[in-house]
Amino acid sequence: xxxxxxxxxxVQVTPPIPLPALLPLTQGFDLPIFCLALSVDDPVAAGxxxxxxxxWALIREGVPLDQAQxxxxxxxxxxxxxxxGEFYQPLDRFVRLCLEAGHxxxxxxxxxxxxxxxxxxxxxxxxGIEWVETSAPGREPGRW
Numbered sequence: 336x337x338x339x340x341x342x343x344x345x346v347q348v349t350p351p352i353p354l355p356a357l358l359p360l361t362q363g364f365d366l367p368i369f370c371l372a373l374s375v376d377d378p379v380a381a382g383x384x385x386x387x388x389x390x391w392a393l394i395r396e397g398v399p400l401d402q403a404q405x406x407x408x409x410x411x412x413x414x415x416x417x418x419x420g421e422f423y424q425p426l427d428r429f430v431r432l433c434l435e436a437g438h439x440x441x442x443x444x445x446x447x448x449x450x451x452x453x454x455x456x457x458x459x460x461x462x463g464i465e466w467v468e469t470s471a472p473g474r475e476p477g478r479w
Contacts, residue, residue: 342422342456343414344444345375348433351396351407356436357429360393365424367391367415375412389415391425413444419466426456426464434462452476 360369372380372392380392396409411429415422426444433440444456446466454468454476468476 337418337420338449339416340419340422340446340448341416342444342446344442344456345394345410345412346426346429346444346458347410347441348408349439349441351409352433352436352438353405353407354393355405357393357408357432359432360425360428363424363428366428367421367425369393369425371395371406371408372412375414380412389413389417391415419446422456423464430458430462430464 354371360366367389369391370380370393373395374380375390375392375394377392380390390412392412393408394410394412396407411426413422413426430440440458442456442458445454446456447453451470451472452468453470454466457465457467459465465478467478470476
């Protein structure tokens with residue numbers, strides 16, 4: 336069955352990636368609703384449905400001075416509570432799209448389970464996603 340995790344933080348992209356390169360994030364029934372916001376605290380990121388679907392905000396790198404320039408994204412901000420499997424697909428797709436476009440990613444995502452486990456969601460050298468426990472009450476912390 337599994338239990339729920341609270342995940343919060345950002346995945347940074349260097350250099351910022353043009354928004355059109357991330358369009359596959361909007362294609363798939365198994366993906367959350369992404370919004371484009373200026374920051375994690377932007378009211379757009381915490382819209383009227385965020386208590387149900389969480390926050391999956393693509394953080395813009397400023398506003399282009401020339402409208403012919405694409406909007407660029409410097410991070411993916413996440414604040415959501417769900418089963419661990421619900422995080423894998425969108426995070427994996429975001430990381431892979433960035434890496435395939437020649438960008439670097441660095442995860443600053445933290446998790447906590449309803450059973451008390453805590454840890455970080457890291458990007459592996461091969462571009463995968465790995466959950467690394469830093470605390471696991473009653474047992475040794477693990478990775479998956």
